[in-house]
Amino acid sequence: MPHEAAPSFAAVDRPAVIDAARHIAPVVRRTPVLTATVPTPNGPIEVAFKLEHVQHGGSFKVRGSLNALGHARESGTLTDAGVLIASGGNAAIGAAWAARYWDTPCTVVVPESAPPAKLERLQRLGATVHRVGSSYAEAAARAATLAGELGALQLHAYDLPDIVAGAGTIALELSEQLSTPLDYLVAVGGGGLVAGIAAGAHDTDRIRGVEPVGAAALHRALAAGTPIDIELDSIAADSLGATRIGNLAWAAASTGRIDSLVVDDTRIVEARRWLWDELRIVVEHGTAAALAPVLTGAVTATAGRTLCVVLCGANTAVSDLG
Numbered sequence: 001m002p003h004e005a006a007p008s009f010a011a012v013d014r015p016a017v018i019d020a021a022r023h024i025a026p027v028v029r030r031t032p033v034l035t036a037t038v039p040t041p042n043g044p045i046e047v048a049f050k051l052e053h054v055q056h057g058g059s060f061k062v063r064g065s066l067n068a069l070g071h072a073r074e075s076g077t078l079t080d081a082g083v084l085i086a087s088g089g090n091a092a093i094g095a096a097w098a099a100r101y102w103d104t105p106c107t108v109v110v111p112e113s114a115p116p117a118k119l120e121r122l123q124r125l126g127a128t129v130h131r132v133g134s135s136y137a138e139a140a141a142r143a144a145t146l147a148g149e150l151g152a153l154q155l156h157a158y159d160l161p162d163i164v165a166g167a168g169t170i171a172l173e174l175s176e177q178l179s180t181p182l183d184y185l186v187a188v189g190g191g192g193l194v195a196g197i198a199a200g201a202h203d204t205d206r207i208r209g210v211e212p213v214g215a216a217a218l219h220r221a222l223a224a225g226t227p228i229d230i231e232l233d234s235i236a237a238d239s240l241g242a243t244r245i246g247n248l249a250w251a252a253a254s255t256g257r258i259d260s261l262v263v264d265d266t267r268i269v270e271a272r273r274w275l276w277d278e279l280r281i282v283v284e285h286g287t288a289a290a291l292a293p294v295l296t297g298a299v300t301a302t303a304g305r306t307l308c309v310v311l312c313g314a315n316t317a318v319s320d321l322g
Contacts, residue, residue, distance in 0.1 A: 191249020
């Protein structure tokens with residue numbers, strides 16, 4: 001299966017995340033933390049949920065897009081053609097929201113399988129949408145060509161330093177909102193979010209990436225010792241649909257900073273349903289994946305530390321909760 005050849009970078013560092021926070025703080029929402037008791041096979045435990053799904057655009061993605069566009073404006077690399085991005089949905093929505101804020105055009109390329117809820121959101125934001133192929137990789141290949149044709153600034157959904165640094169600002173907020181060392185659970189697609197959090201978190205924090213069994217690009221890369229192409233077969237592939245882990249995420253994971261967990265689709269559906277039934281929170285399947293290891297007992301609480309689940313996106317339909 002073809003994939004987009006992402007440029008190679010060293011891992012994003014904390015100073016880059018701090019710089020991103022300076023750029024985007026006047027615009028982004030400082031999303032709240034909700035502490036709730038979660039049942040597990042070993043008894044109930046307290047979990048802190050970072051409610052990033054209430055961010056502008058319905059996901060964390062706007063943080064990176066605002067950072068990238070802000071830097072592009074400062075450097076003069078943002079032209080009248082605006083920006084272009086390939087995405088399964090959320091990165092496109094984040095880019096479209098940021099482009100509207102900066103009053104510049106946005107073109108997005110999404111797979112044919114992109115959920116209607118995300119397509120509708122893109123249309124409301126004024127983006128020009130192209131639907132291409134059956135996977136993110138195919139959409140990304142078309143986007144690379146289209147960016148050259150239009151003369152637009154191409155953003156990468158998860159493998160661009162500005163994008164990753166923007167995502168990492170979540171960790172800076174959490175370090176102010178929660179006083180103990182954190183045990184993060186973060187859903188992984190291409191890995192931009194987990195790489196950003198690894199950069200922005202304190203050295204005492206522990207970071208676990210969580211992936212569906214059928215979309216485990218990071219897990220498979222760690223097992224192979226290098227990023228590899230994977231086939232996708234998961235209910236969460238619309239948002240965690242990268243067929244290869246990003247270079248920046250791999251740079252972070254290669255240092256041993258990020259642990260990896262996988263969960264099956266049944267557990268993801270159960271986690272999503274629990275969030276709705278108990279907290280009246282509606283998120284995407286990919287977002288709910290981060291909670292699944294807690295409900296199964298694969299992850300437990302540690303004294304003196306806070307278990308923190310990042311709820312990263314909610315561009316979904318309430319009607320499919322059943």
